[in-house]
Amino acid sequence: MTGSKILAFGGYQPDRVVTNDDLAKVVDTSDEWIKARVGIESRRIAADDETVTDMAEAAGAKALAASGLAPSAIDLVIVATCSPLVPMPSVSAVVAHRLGIVAPGAFDLNAACAGFCYALGTAANAVSAGSARNVLVIGAEKMSSWVDWTDRSTCIIFADGAGAAVVSASEEGEPAGIGPVVWGSAGDQASRIEVTGRTGAMRQDGQAVFRWATTAMAPVALEACVRAGVTPADITAFVPHQANLRIVEAIARKLGIPRERVADDIVHAGNTSSASVPLALSRMAEQGRLQPGTQALLIGFGAGLSYAAQVITLP
Amino acid sequence: MTDQEILSGLAEIIDEIAGVPADEVTPDKNFVDDLDIDSLSMVEIAVAAQDKFGVEIPDEQLKDLKTVQDVVNFVSKNS
Numbered sequence: 001m002t003g004s005k006i007l008a009f010g011g012y013q014p015d016r017v018v019t020n021d022d023l024a025k026v027v028d029t030s031d032e033w034i035k036a037r038v039g040i041e042s043r044r045i046a047a048d049d050e051t052v053t054d055m056a057e058a059a060g061a062k063a064l065a066a067s068g069l070a071p072s073a074i075d076l077v078i079v080a081t082c083s084p085l086v087p088m089p090s091v092s093a094v095v096a097h098r099l100g101i102v103a104p105g106a107f108d109l110n111a112a113c114a115g116f117c118y119a120l121g122t123a124a125n126a127v128s129a130g131s132a133r134n135v136l137v138i139g140a141e142k143m144s145s146w147v148d149w150t151d152r153s154t155c156i157i158f159a160d161g162a163g164a165a166v167v168s169a170s171e172e173g174e175p176a177g178i179g180p181v182v183w184g185s186a187g188d189q190a191s192r193i194e195v196t197g198r199t200g201a202m203r204q205d206g207q208a209v210f211r212w213a214t215t216a217m218a219p220v221a222l223e224a225c226v227r228a229g230v231t232p233a234d235i236t237a238f239v240p241h242q243a244n245l246r247i248v249e250a251i252a253r254k255l256g257i258p259r260e261r262v263a264d265d266i267v268h269a270g271n272t273s274s275a276s277v278p279l280a281l282s283r284m285a286e287q288g289r290l291q292p293g294t295q296a297l298l299i300g301f302g303a304g305l306s307y308a309a310q311v312i313t314l315p
Numbered sequence: 316m317t318d319q320e321i322l323s324g325l326a327e328i329i330d331e332i333a334g335v336p337a338d339e340v341t342p343d344k345n346f347v348d349d350l351d352i353d354s355l356s357m358v359e360i361a362v363a364a365q366d367k368f369g370v371e372i373p374d375e376q377l378k379d380l381k382t383v384q385d386v387v388n389f390v391s392k393n394s
Binding site: 207214 | 353
């Protein structure tokens, strides 16, 4: 079986910065309250005419350029998103066309905030199965178009952005650079995070989700380590979905991973759902916080409830 | 488990999660008003209490547990 590896990451954030003070003018909240509860200082919100497809294209272009591969080398494009403007056509087919990738396999995948880790696992499996050789994996979201801007429990959390990775087949004899994905779901708790009705806004039972994430996700992350043959002590970068800084810190504490190895991109990016993991990775790469050749642990979790985790070797 | 044992176990948990010194955790203290503990920390405390005492404190119950004594009573009654 062919192994797979990540060649490069890319990220894109909209230009518009929205601070906590900006939000305090719209809903009853404060900078202090938001920082204490979710750890966010500012977030990026897309322009009115900026779509998930636009953001996916921008992040995909960066990852593709950084990978050194020509667009023609990509034979599969997967976009994880739960907030596209329209349900069809797929974001992935349009993005592939815009990037000059000719006739790749292309589909969107919805596992909400766990989407990128699901897509990465699916990409690795496609390479292993021989269905693809080089895969562009993107997480892109415009959560601002689905939140209720009068609901202070959610509108302060969610934000917009995109992140991408290029996955390629490993060389012969090279160890696999993407470990087995550990994924699952808890549909009995589907109503904890949902959009009701076709034009409805997103609702979240924050306390219940917080309890679930801080108790159920550390064991999933540990299982991903076991499946990859590493321990949390081997992990040089822990990149959980940037849901809430307190959830991030609680999971890291349970795994015994020191703070300096933990992604805290939420502080200036907000919760960008399926984009948060690759966006954090691309920023950490830019900041020189990723050590090539060492192991990173990724975990996504959110609506569904659904979750997925895997260990990767950093490019 | 005596109430005193529950209280000292709870004080250890609150120290670890919220950084409140154990000797400040006395029965009459209100979590929000006296100890500055918010609802998310209460969830973490409830989860840690479940691990320590084997008593589950569901979210629906949690909102009614306002003081340290309330939690001690709940654990004592359900253990």
